[in-house]
Amino acid sequence: MRYVSTRGRTPPHSFSDAVAVGLAPDGGLFLPESLPDLGARLGGWEGLGYAQLCLEFLRIFADDIPEAELKPLVFGAYERFDAPEVAPLRSLGGRRHVLELFHGPTLAFKDFALQLLGSLYARQCRVRGETINVLGATSGDTGAAAIHGLLGRPGTGIFILYPDGRVSPLQERQMACTGAGNVFALAIDGTFDDAQAALKEIFGDLGFRSRHRLSAVNSINLARVLAQCVYYLYAWLQLPRADRSQAEFVVPTGNFGNVLAGWMLRRMGVPIRRFRVATNQNDILWRFFTTGQYRVGAVLPSLAPSMDIQVASNFERFLYYLLDSDPARVRAAMDEFKTTGLWRSPQGASAWPEFSASRCTDAEIPGIIGRVHREFGYIVDPHTACGFKDSDCAEPSVILATASPAKFPETIRQATGVTPTHPSLEKLMSRPVVKTRISGKPGAIREFVSAHAVG
Numbered sequence: 072m073r074y075v076s077t078r079g080r081t082p083p084h085s086f087s088d089a090v091a092v093g094l095a096p097d098g099g100l101f102l103p104e105s106l107p108d109l110g111a112r113l114g115g116w117e118g119l120g121y122a123q124l125c126l127e128f129l130r131i132f133a134d135d136i137p138e139a140e141l142k143p144l145v146f147g148a149y150e151r152f153d154a155p156e157v158a159p160l161r162s163l164g165g166r167r168h169v170l171e172l173f174h175g176p177t178l179a180f181k182d183f184a185l186q187l188l189g190s191l192y193a194r195q196c197r198v199r200g201e202t203i204n205v206l207g208a209t210s211g212d213t214g215a216a217a218i219h220g221l222l223g224r225p226g227t228g229i230f231i232l233y234p235d236g237r238v239s240p241l242q243e244r245q246m247a248c249t250g251a252g253n254v255f256a257l258a259i260d261g262t263f264d265d266a267q268a269a270l271k272e273i274f275g276d277l278g279f280r281s282r283h284r285l286s287a288v289n290s291i292n293l294a295r296v297l298a299q300c301v302y303y304l305y306a307w308l309q310l311p312r313a314d315r316s317q318a319e320f321v322v323p324t325g326n327f328g329n330v331l332a333g334w335m336l337r338r339m340g341v342p343i344r345r346f347r348v349a350t351n352q353n354d355i356l357w358r359f360f361t362t363g364q365y366r367v368g369a370v371l372p373s374l375a376p377s378m379d380i381q382v383a384s385n386f387e388r389f390l391y392y393l394l395d396s397d398p399a400r401v402r403a404a405m406d407e408f409k410t411t412g413l414w415r416s417p418q419g420a421s422a423w424p425e426f427s428a429s430r431c432t433d434a435e436i437p438g439i440i441g442r443v444h445r446e447f448g449y450i451v452d453p454h455t456a457c458g459f460k461d462s463d464c465a466e467p468s469v470i471l472a473t474a475s476p477a478k479f480p481e482t483i484r485q486a487t488g489v490t491p492t493h494p495s496l497e498k499l500m501s502r503p504v505v506k507t508r509i510s511g512k513p514g515a516i517r518e519f520v521s522a523h524a525v526g
């Protein structure tokens with residue numbers, strides 16, 4: 072299988088090369104040259120365990136990795152999950168289900184992709200005899216999940232910048248209490264935007280970048296999208312047969328990475344009826360799916376911070392399919408959006424009956440958490456709560472639970488009177504925080520990376 076850029080000005084890449092590069096050199100995102108039809112294989116996949124199903128799925132895409140290497144890599148990626156099913160599907164009664172995606176090491180769904188990406192990077196280092204230094208900025212979940220994906224892996228170093236005092240104490244501990252020698256939690260004196268700006272400058276220095284074999288952590292890596300397809304498939308195969316083609320998947324959404332993966336699986340012939348894009352008060356995608364206009368707005372910090380985005384970076388992949396896989400049209404749309412802050416779909420909002428959207432404000436989130444607790448005896452985190460807005464129990468539905476409530480004890484306590492905990496978080500509280508306070512200036516960050524990079 073070959074991978075092409077949404078912008079059409081990059082030669083096709085192999086799976087491993089596309090994963091290693093991340094962003095395509097022309098600024099676009101990688102996608103498979105054509106999508107396979109999985110319809111005929113679904114019957115043979117009934118009853119498979121999570122890692123085996125992931126292997127069966129990925130071998131179609133990662134066809135340049137020998138099977139004997141792919142298998143331990145995939146199984147290794149999911150062995151640190153604390154539920155035997157990896158992604159348990161829980162029934163809340165009736166035809167409503169919750170797909171729990173928070174049993175990985177950092178208790179949020181990003182572990183599904185970043186544990187696998189960590190294994191893929193480590194293989195790259197081994198096979199090519201190279202080292203890799205991952206550098207990223209985070210406002211919370213992504214940094215922690217990336218760190219736990221690379222923790223202790225030979226040949227790799229990981230440097231995560233975050234605004235000192237502005238990520239939650241639990242998130243900071245997930246980054247700064249690992250005890251691993253290849254992990255550097257850098258608490259910068261500045262905001263998340265300062266960290267982003269510093270990174271942009273550092274990645275723009277091509278000499279520095281290649282000297283230290285720097286790679287970015289971000290939500291656009293092809294491997295992340297493919298890893299996320301698997302839990303939709305796994306959940307779909309657990310549903311009662313009569314419900315499968317009727318099911319709606321409800322997806323708490325920020326960068327559009329998660330829901331895009333489900334939609335791509337549908338394009339591969341898995342009959343999913345539709346998706347609901349559930350946003351918080353940062354509602355660019357809700358506005359798009361209700362009006363057909365994709366218009367940038369200001370970010371409002373919310374109780375569901377991992378969905379606080381202004382521009383959904385994976386949206387470009389969706390655009391590619393909307394625009395008949397025509398890279399010239401994608402380039403024109405992205406240019407228009409960049410210069411005017413607006414892109415209007417030529418088909419209006421009604422062109423995708425397989426999508427609906429909802430929006431949930433901070434004023435609504437605690438009430439929803441309380442209601443779900445009373446009605447179902449089940450506790451949801453603030454991101455997942457957005458999926459319960461307008462939820463309908465007559466239709467078969469699968470609501471994706473993207474984080475453990477234990478990551479947000481204060482919001483949950485106020486909404487339900489219960490304080491959720493998790494053994495891995497309790498363990499963190501007894502470990503020393505090892506972080507480096509550093510100025511947010513590119514020079515200081517560069518110096519630190521030079522002094523600590525592997526290789």
Ligand SMILES: *Cc1c(COP(=O)(O)O)cnc(C)c1O
Nearest residue numbers: 324325326327328329377473474
């Ligand atoms: C990242 C994240 C989301 C949003 O996922 P996208 O792929 O950006 O749409 C939702 N919930 C949680 C807990 C997250 O960490």
